[in-house]
Amino acid sequence: MLDVEKIRLDFPILTKEIFGNPLVYLDNAATSQKPRQVIDALIDYYENFNANVHRGVHTLSVEATDRFEDAREKVSSFINCESSDSVIWTRNASESLNLVAYSWGEHNIGEGDEILLTPMEHHSNLVPWQELARRKNAVIKFIPMLENGTLDMDQVDDLITEKTALVSAVHMSNALGTINPVRELAEKAHRSGAKILVDGAQSVPHMPTNVQELNCDFLVFSGHKMLGPTGIGALYVEKEILESMEPFLTGGEMVLEVSYQKASWADLPMRFEAGTPNIADSIGLGSAVDYLNGLGMENVREHEKDLTAYALYRFRKADLEGLDLFGPDDPNIRGGVFSFNTPDVHPHDLGTFLDRMGIAVRTGHHCAMPLVRSLGVAATTRASFYLYNTEKEVDILVDAVTEALRYFRDGPN
Amino acid sequence: MYDLEDLYQEIVMDHNRRPRNFGELSDPTNSADGFNPICGDQIALQLFIEDGIVSDVAFNGVGCAISKSSASMMTEELKGKTLEHAEQLFEAFRKMITRTPGEPYDSNLLGDLEILQGVSQYPARIKCATLAWHTLHSAIQDGNEVVSTE
Ligand SMILES: Cc1ncc(COP(=O)(O)O)c(C=O)c1O
Numbered sequence: 001m002l003d004v005e006k007i008r009l010d011f012p013i014l015t016k017e018i019f020g021n022p023l024v025y026l027d028n029a030a031t032s033q034k035p036r037q038v039i040d041a042l043i044d045y046y047e048n049f050n051a052n053v054h055r056g057v058h059t060l061s062v063e064a065t066d067r068f069e070d071a072r073e074k075v076s077s078f079i080n081c082e083s084s085d086s087v088i089w090t091r092n093a094s095e096s097l098n099l100v101a102y103s104w105g106e107h108n109i110g111e112g113d114e115i116l117l118t119p120m121e122h123h124s125n126l127v128p129w130q131e132l133a134r135r136k137n138a139v140i141k142f143i144p145m146l147e148n149g150t151l152d153m154d155q156v157d158d159l160i161t162e163k164t165a166l167v168s169a170v171h172m173s174n175a176l177g178t179i180n181p182v183r184e185l186a187e188k189a190h191r192s193g194a195k196i197l198v199d200g201a202q203s204v205p206h207m208p209t210n211v212q213e214l215n216c217d218f219l220v221f222s223g224h225k226m227l228g229p230t231g232i233g234a235l236y237v238e239k240e241i242l243e244s245m246e247p248f249l250t251g252g253e254m255v256l257e258v259s260y261q262k263a264s265w266a267d268l269p270m271r272f273e274a275g276t277p278n279i280a281d282s283i284g285l286g287s288a289v290d291y292l293n294g295l296g297m298e299n300v301r302e303h304e305k306d307l308t309a310y311a312l313y314r315f316r317k318a319d320l321e322g323l324d325l326f327g328p329d330d331p332n333i334r335g336g337v338f339s340f341n342t343p344d345v346h347p348h349d350l351g352t353f354l355d356r357m358g359i360a361v362r363t364g365h366h367c368a369m370p371l372v373r374s375l376g377v378a379a380t381t382r383a384s385f386y387l388y389n390t391e392k393e394v395d396i397l398v399d400a401v402t403e404a405l406r407y408f409r410d411g412p413n
Numbered sequence: 414m415y416d417l418e419d420l421y422q423e424i425v426m427d428h429n430r431r432p433r434n435f436g437e438l439s440d441p442t443n444s445a446d447g448f449n450p451i452c453g454d455q456i457a458l459q460l461f462i463e464d465g466i467v468s469d470v471a472f473n474g475v476g477c478a479i480s481k482s483s484a485s486m487m488t489e490e491l492k493g494k495t496l497e498h499a500e501q502l503f504e505a506f507r508k509m510i511t512r513t514p515g516e517p518y519d520s521n522l523l524g525d526l527e528i529l530q531g532v533s534q535y536p537a538r539i540k541c542a543t544l545a546w547h548t549l550h551s552a553i554q555d556g557n558e559v560v561s562t563e
Contacts, residue, residue, distance in 0.1 A: 019416065346477035348452050348541060349421075356417055364452045378453035378475045408478070411426060412418055 002295060002303045008388050010035040010291075021358030024393045029174045029202060029337055029384035030362050031224045034288075038227055041287035045280045053279055054253065054270070068279050071286025072269070075234055078289045079200075079219060080210040085268040086242055088235040089277055093201040094124040096220035096235035099272065100197060101128040103245045104218075104237075105166070108195075111137040113165040116194075118180065119145045119374060120173040123367045125199045125220075129168065138165070145374075149176040149327040156188050164194040168218075171203035175368040175382070176327035177308070177337030179203070186215045195241070201225060205386070206304055206335055208297040211236055227292065228285035232278050242268055249274040300387045304336040307385050307394060311338055314398045320405060326375060336385030339366070342401070345408045347381040353404040354381075359397060419531035420538070421478065428482035433489050434471045447474075447548030449540055454480050458548045460491075467491045467499060472545065479529070479538050484545035486526055496553055502526070503546050509533065510542050 008014050011033050016023045025033060045067070051060035053068045069084075076084035090096045105128075109115065115129050119142050133140050141159055144152040160167065167189040172179050182198045189196040197218035200209060204219075205226035211219055218241075223232040237245070247254055247265060251274040256264045265271045292300065309331040315323070315338070324341040328334045342350060347363035354361055362382045365372040372380060383397055441459035448455050456474035460467055470488045487506075491499055501522065509518035510532050520527050532542045 346481075348454075348477035348479070348538070352420065352535060352538060353417060369453070372453070378455065407417075408421075408426070411423065 002299050002387060004303070004388060004390055007295070010037065011388055012036060012039070014388060018358040018360075019356050024357075024359040024396050026383040026385065026389065026393070026397060027360045027362050028386035028389075029225070029366070029382065031230070032205065032227050032386050033388070034227055034229070035291055037291050038229065038284050038287045042229065042280055042284045045283050050280075052276055064279060067283050067286075068277070071282045071289075074286040074289045078209070078293070079204065079236060080212055081236060082212065083239065086236055086239050088237070088242075088269050088272045089282055090220075090233045090235050091231055091278070092222040092224070092233035093122075093199065093220045094222075094233075096233055097124050097128050097197075097199070099235055099248045100218050100220070100237070101132045103248045103272070104195075104241065105129075105132045106135075107246060109133075109136055109138050109165045112163060113138045114161065114163045115140050116143065116159055116164055116167045116189075117141070118143050118151055118169050120149070120176055120178060120368060120371050121168075121170055122174055122199065122201065123369070124201075125168055125170060125197075126370075129166075139163075143169075148329065149173070149178045150333065151178075151180055153181065153184065156185065160188050160192050160194060162192060164189070164192060166195050166197060168197040168199070170199040170201075172206065172335045172337075173327070173368075174202050174337065174384075175339055175366045175371055175380070177334045177339070177384075178328055179207075179333045179335055182216065183214050186217075190215070202335060202337070205292075207301040217241055223281065223285040223288065226285075226288055228288035229281040232281035232285050234285075235272075239268075242272075245272075247271055247274070251275050253277070295387065303387055304385055305331045307389060307391065308334055308336045310391050311336070311383075311385075311394045311398075314394055315340075318398050318402055320402060323401075323405075324377075326380065336389070337382065338384070339380040339382045341375070341377045341380050342405060345405055347379045349408060350381050350401070350404050353407065354397075354400055357396075357400050359383075359400055361397075420535055422528050422531070424525075424528050425478060425482040428485040429478035432472075432481050432485040434485065434492075435473065436471050437473055438469055438471045441471075443552045445548045445552035447544045447551075449476075449480070449544050451540065452477065454541065454544060456480070456484055456545055456548050458484075458545065458552050460549075460552055462496065462553075465496050467494055467496070476544070477538075477541050479532060479541040480544050483529055483542045486528070487545050487549065490524065490526060491549070499549065499553060503550055506546055507543060510539055 013033050049063045051064040053065040072084045076087045146152050171182050186196040195217040198216040200219050200221040204221040217238045219236040224230040254271050254274040256266050322343045326339045351363035364379050438459040442462045443460040446457050454476040458472045461469035470491050472484045505519045505522045
C-alpha cells in the first residue's frame with residue numbers, strides 16, 4: 001500500500017492552483033510530475049559535481065563520471081539487466097527506437113522481410129519502421145485488435161513467419177491503457193527466429209519490469225514519464241545483439257582510436273553515445289529510480305490497479321449519456337489510462353472546461369492517429385493516473401465530466 | 414460560474430449546435446481542406462465566386478465548438494462580400510484572436526465575429542478559431558491543397 005498523502009508532499013507542483021482550484025493532474029501518460037528528490041539531485045549535480053565525464057583526471061570529472069555511471073547501474077537494475085553495458089542513454093523512447101531502426105534495422109531487415117506491429121502503437125513505434133520499410137522494401141504487418149482493445153493473440157502464430165525479422169509492440173498502450181502480453185509475443189517471435197522490441201514508455205514507469213523474464217531483445221523508455229527529467233531516456237539491448245550493432249551517431253566519446261583516415265569504436269555502452277551526454281538528467285533519472293524503488297514497483301502497480309478499478313466503477317455508475325470508454329474492462333490487463341469519447345461534446349471543449357476546474361487531461365489523438373481513427377472518432381479525451389493520484393481525484397474528474405456534458409447541452413447554470 | 418462564458422457565449426453554442434451553411438455546394442469554383450493535426454479537426458470549405466464576389470459558401474467537417482462556430486459565423490459573414498473584403502476580414506479576425514490583452518482590434522469591420530474575441534484568452538484554442546479562416550485564405554488563393562495549422 002502506498003501512503004499517497006505522504007507521497008504528494010514530495011511533489012511541489014501538486015500544491016499549485018489552476019483558476020483557483022487545486023491542480024488535479026491527470027496527464028501522466030504525457031509526462032509525470034517530479035518529486036523534490038529528483039529536483040534536488042539536479043541542483044546538487046550542478047552545484048557540486050558539474051564536469052564533463054570520461055575525460056578528465058581532475059577530481060570533479062571523476063566524481064561526475066562516478067555519478068553518471070552509477071545512474072546507469074540504477075536504471076540497469078531497475079529493469080533487471082544482467083549488465084549495465086546493455087543500457088544506452090538516449091534522449092527519450094523515440095530516440096531509442098530510431099537508434100534501433102538505424103543501427104540494427106538497417107543491417108538486419110531487407111527486401112521482403114516483415115515487421116510485425118500492433119494497431120495501438122505510438123507514432124514513435126510506427127513511423128521509424130515505416131521509414132525503414134520504405135528504404136528496404138520491407139513489409140509492415142499488424143496483429144488485429146479485438147473490440148475490447150486487446151490483441152487477437154489467436155492470429156499471432158499465423159502472422160509470425162520465417163519472413164518476420166522483428167516484432168515490435170507497446171507493453172502498455174498510451175491511448176487505451178491495454179497491457180499487452182509481450183512475454184508471449186517474445187516467445188512466439190523467438191520460436192521463429194525473429195527479434196522482439198518492447199515499447200516500455202508507459203509500462204516501465206507503472207509496473208515492475210524485468211527484461212530477463214520478458215525475454216525481450218530491445219526495450220525502450222523515457223525518463224520524463226517516470227518522475228525523471230525531460231531529455232533523458234534509455235535503450236536496453238540484449239548483449240549479443242548490441243555487440244553486433246553499428247554505431248548510430250559518431251564523433252567524440254564513442255571511439256577507441258582515431259587516425260586522420262579512420263576510427264575504431266569504443267566498448268559498450270559508449271559506442272552508442274557520441275558526444276557529451278546528458279549528465280545531469282541521467283543523474284536525475286537515477287534519483288527517480290531510487291524514489292520508485294523506495295515505494296516498490298509492485299506497490300505502484302497495485303495502487304494504480306485499484307484506482308483503475310475505481311475509475312471504471314465510477315464511470316459506469318455515472319452512466320453518462322453516450323459516453324464511450326475505450327480499452328479493456330479488466331484492471332488486471334489495463335493501466336491507469338482512460339480514453340473516452342463524448343459524442344455531443346468535442347474533446348477540445350471538454351478539455352478547456354476541465355482545465356477551468358483545475359483538471360489537466362489530454363485531448364486529441366495521443367500520437368496514435370491511426371488507432372484513434374479506427375475507433376471511429378477524430379479525437380478522444382484522456383485521463384491518465386500515476387502514483388500520486390487519489391480516488392478523490394477520480395471523483396472530481398467524473399463529476400466534472402458529468403457537469404460538462406450538462407453545460408454543453410443546457411448552457412450555463 | 415466557471416468563467417467560461419467569455420469563450421462559450423450563447424451565440425457560439427448556437428452555431429455549434431446548428432451550424433449555418435453546413436454541407437456542400439454542387440458546383441464550387443474554389444475549395445480547400447483544413448486540418449488541425451493537434452486535435453484532428455477537419456474542415457472542407459467550398460466557395461462559389463462570381464465577378465470577385467462570394468455568392469455562395471458551405472463547409473463540412475468535424476470540430477470542436479470553437480472551430481465549428483467560427484466556420485459557421487465566417488460563412489454567414491462572407492456571403493455577398495468581395496474577395497478583397499474577405500481578405501480584410503481574415504486579417505482583422507486573425508489580429509483579434511492573437512492579440513495580447515488590451516490591444517485594440519477592428520470591431521466595426523468584424524461585426525458579429527467579435528463574439529469570438531474571448532478566444533484570445535485561451536492560447537490553446539486559437540488554432541481552433543482560425544482553422545476555417547486559414548482554409549478560406551487558401552481557397553481564395555485557389556490552392557486546392559490541404560492547409561494545416563502546424
Ligand atoms: C507508448 C509510447 N511510446 C513512445 C512514446 C514516446 O515517448 P517520448 O516522446 O518520450 O519519446 C510515448 C510517449 O507519449 C508513449 O506513450
